[in-house]
């Protein structure tokens with residue numbers, strides 16, 4: 695009986711040594727990045743040369759592995775905006791606001807304006823948004839000039855941008871922008887005419 699304990703310890707030690715030897719011999723490929731890529735070792739797939747979206751494109755030397763859509767691709771259900779940036783007049787003459795200023799539409803326009811445009815244009819469109827301390831101050835949207843613009847011309851600015859105002863076509867879709875135009879029209883009814891504009 696008293697001899698059994700040392701025997702068991704010896705067996706345990708032997709088992710441990712064998713297991714360690716086995717594990718070292720069969721390379722499980724971890725930790726990642728330490729072992730060179732070997733055919734057939736699935737754990738080493740992490741080390742293979744491959745495209746990563748946020749890394750340099752190692753195959754074609756482009757700055758990023760992000761795959762841009764083919765030129766001219768159109769997202770499902772999207773209608774491409776046909777006017778170039780300098781075609782505001784044509785957009786104004788040809789485009790018709792497809793929305794009516796119902797309370798729902800105006801409320802949505804207000805939501806868009808107060809989430810996207812307000813940072814620069816200010817709560818009443820006066821051009822006094824929070825970022826104007828650092829960012830170029832936009833002109834007021836309450837000027838007679840903007841009041842006289844047809845809806846299409848007003849719609850054109852967020853779609854294409856103008857000078858220091860970037861295009862907002864990635865943040866707002868056509869329905870958002872048309873609603874924002876109607877909300878701006880509602881503000882123009884109650885706000886005084888601002889100086890400026892040509």
Ligand code: HEC
Nearest residue numbers: 810811814830831832833848851852856857858859862874
């Ligand atoms: C990052 C700041 C910024 C945001 C956000 C922004 N704008 Fe502008 N916007 C400007 C600036 C700056 C100008 C003046 C550009 C210039 O110098 O012609 C401008 C000009 C305009 C004009 C033309 C005004 C004029 O008298 O020429 C319209 C209309 C307009 N923005 C609408 C919008 C609408 C609608 C939104 C929201 C969907 C929006 N903007 C969001 C900065 C912004």
